[in-house]
Amino acid sequence: MQIYLPIAEMSVDALLILALGGGVGFLSGLFGVGGGFLMTPLLIFIGVPPAVAVGTEANQIVASSVSGVLAHWRRGNVDFKMGLILSVGGFLGSTFGVFLFSILRKLGQIDLVITMSYVFFLGIIGALMMIESIRAMRRSRSPASAGGRTKLHKHTWIHGLPFKMRFQRSKLYISALLPLLIGFFVGILAAIMGVGGGFIMVPAMIYLLGMPTSVVIGTSLFQIIFVTANVTFLQAYANQTVDVVLAILLLTGAVIGAQIGAKAGARLPGEQLRGLLAAMVLLVCGKLLYDLLITPSDIYSIGLGGH
Amino acid sequence: MRRAAFIAIIALSLLTAGHSKAVAQGTPLVADLSDHLVAITTGFAGTDVLLFGATEAEGDVVVAIRGPTNPVTMHRKSRVLGIWANTASMSFERAPSFYSLATSRPLNEVAGRSELERHEIGIEHLKLELPRSKASENVANEWRAALIRTHQSLGTYQSEPGRVRFLGNRLFRAEFHLPANVPTGSYQVHVFLFQNGRVKSAQITPLIVSKIGIQAEVFDFAYQSSALYGVAAIIIALVAGWLGNAIFRKA
Numbered sequence A: 001m002q003i004y005l006p007i008a009e010m011s012v013d014a015l016l017i018l019a020l021g022g023g024v025g026f027l028s029g030l031f032g033v034g035g036g037f038l039m040t041p042l043l044i045f046i047g048v049p050p051a052v053a054v055g056t057e058a059n060q061i062v063a064s065s066v067s068g069v070l071a072h073w074r075r076g077n078v079d080f081k082m083g084l085i086l087s088v089g090g091f092l093g094s095t096f097g098v099f100l101f102s103i104l105r106k107l108g109q110i111d112l113v114i115t116m117s118y119v120f121f122l123g124i125i126g127a128l129m130m131i132e133s134i135r136a137m138r139r140s141r142s143p144a145s146a147g148g149r150t151k152l153h154k155h156t157w158i159h160g161l162p163f164k165m166r167f168q169r170s171k172l173y174i175s176a177l178l179p180l181l182i183g184f185f186v187g188i189l190a191a192i193m194g195v196g197g198g199f200i201m202v203p204a205m206i207y208l209l210g211m212p213t214s215v216v217i218g219t220s221l222f223q224i225i226f227v228t229a230n231v232t233f234l235q236a237y238a239n240q241t242v243d244v245v246l247a248i249l250l251l252t253g254a255v256i257g258a259q260i261g262a263k264a265g266a267r268l269p270g271e272q273l274r275g276l277l278a279a280m281v282l283l284v285c286g287k288l289l290y291d292l293l294i295t296p297s298d299i300y301s302i303g304l305g306g307h
Numbered sequence B: 001m002r003r004a005a006f007i008a009i010i011a012l013s014l015l016t017a018g019h020s021k022a023v024a025q026g027t028p029l030v031a032d033l034s035d036h037l038v039a040i041t042t043g044f045a046g047t048d049v050l051l052f053g054a055t056e057a058e059g060d061v062v063v064a065i066r067g068p069t070n071p072v073t074m075h076r077k078s079r080v081l082g083i084w085a086n087t088a089s090m091s092f093e094r095a096p097s098f099y100s101l102a103t104s105r106p107l108n109e110v111a112g113r114s115e116l117e118r119h120e121i122g123i124e125h126l127k128l129e130l131p132r133s134k135a136s137e138n139v140a141n142e143w144r145a146a147l148i149r150t151h152q153s154l155g156t157y158q159s160e161p162g163r164v165r166f167l168g169n170r171l172f173r174a175e176f177h178l179p180a181n182v183p184t185g186s187y188q189v190h191v192f193l194f195q196n197g198r199v200k201s202a203q204i205t206p207l208i209v210s211k212i213g214i215q216a217e218v219f220d221f222a223y224q225s226s227a228l229y230g231v232a233a234i235i236i237a238l239v240a241g242w243l244g245n246a247i248f249r250k251a
Helices: A014-031 A036-045 A050-074 A080-107 A110-141 A177-193 A198-209 A213-239 A244-265 A270-293 B002-025 B113-118 B137-154 B214-224 B226-250
Strands: A002-005 A010-013 A164-167 A172-175 A300-302 B029-033 B037-040 B047-055 B060-066 B069-080 B083-096 B099-103 B162-167 B171-178 B185-195 B198-211
Touching: A002 A014, A002 A244, A010 A014, A014 A036, A014 A050, A014 A244, A014 A270, A036 A050, A036 A110, A036 A177, A036 A244, A036 A270, A050 A080, A050 A110, A050 A177, A050 A213, A050 A244, A050 B226, A080 A110, A080 A164, A080 A177, A080 A213, A110 A177, A110 A198, A110 A270, A110 B083, A172 A177, A177 A198, A177 A213, A198 A213, A213 B226, A244 B214, A244 B226, A270 B083, A300 B137, B029 B185, B029 B198, B047 B060, B047 B185, B060 B162, B060 B171, B069 B137, B083 B137, B099 B171, B198 B214, B214 B226
Parallel strands: B037 B198, B099 B162
Antiparallel strands: A002 A010, A164 A172, A300 B069, B029 B047, B047 B171, B060 B099, B060 B185, B069 B083, B162 B171, B185 B198
């Protein structure tokens, strides 16, 4: 069933988009990842202009984050105070990101920057995930030697920063500057890459902030709502690159897929699946890198102001 | 078959109507489109446009469809540290966003180069001007060829001229295909009658390509009230997310 996307100005198969949304939603339910980092490149592969893919994907992530955060909220797994500080940083960062996006778009460099950001981050994340899952599979085979008692977290220079704040839910007493800065950095990525940024935010919360893992996902989702809502608004306002028709198709598939994925996750072998996800991330990364390196079929292309 | 019959009837009536008009005003050519509006609706996947008409005299008929003229920026890639990146760009002051041609005989048999250039007939004769200060003639030709090539690969410049078919001696028809990515705006359909390699008569008919219905509303909303559109997009996402959670929690 062909459907014409009013902002992307192209005709696509509605079932293909629903299936894409469902497939990526399934994975995000299975692994608790946002899925934006897979969806945006996939949209670009099927011919959606990169700028529209990024703006629309931000819109879709608002929906999937709301859906996810409600479940975590009910279990009390959201640190709202930390979430708000991260959101303030994210708000500023994503605003700066969209501003950067507009400039790069006018210069004709936005496609390259999007692709290179993906190659860089997907490469790192995919490699880390692959190593982690191979290690875990080995460990499960040979009985693990139990590690010694560790401290809650080490004290480093980070704890000497000013503007200290108490975060009761996370059992932390740290400088507010740190979450602000992390939020800002991830906000820029969210705006340029059309992702929620959970794949950076979650490790940053665990390793840099020292938050307990139980509240990490819920809090990350909570702040992603604000950041992606801000990106959606600014991309729509400044660049007109949010395609609501495409977003609705995607989020319909994604919401259903995520629920099925979450249920399937309980029954499937986790480590092998994680390895599979890592392989997929590396595959997408490889394809994007390949496209940057091979000689293009035509070195000329029509830019902004053309059609 | 029914369509062909219908067209023949219309064309015949047009011929008789055009006959008296042509005699009175001395215009040896009349033509019209089956439809002056191409509506891009939700299910739009390209469409055909039919032009029919009649000539008063012997000759060759050439029909060109031109999309709205816009400024266009082109980029050129080169290798930077192993990666292909846009490193040069050039702006055309005006270029048609769509071009398609149909002829009754191969174009080079219809007329000579200078006549075709004068009337901008054929892709290679389109006036695609670059600011002279920015590009020498050689460089400009490369960019021009690239613009045409890109449009051809997008299907927005159609490289193979279609056929203008004569039904009998005087009636003719030409069929055009507009692809799914056809740009919106006001088009002009130029119909030329050639005799002995010269334009004997010409006529311009308008054609509107426009998004219609919900497509148009979404597009206008996004461009005319961008801030409100952004807010609406967020609200849709918030509601959809909440709905998804609520439905599956019960199930």
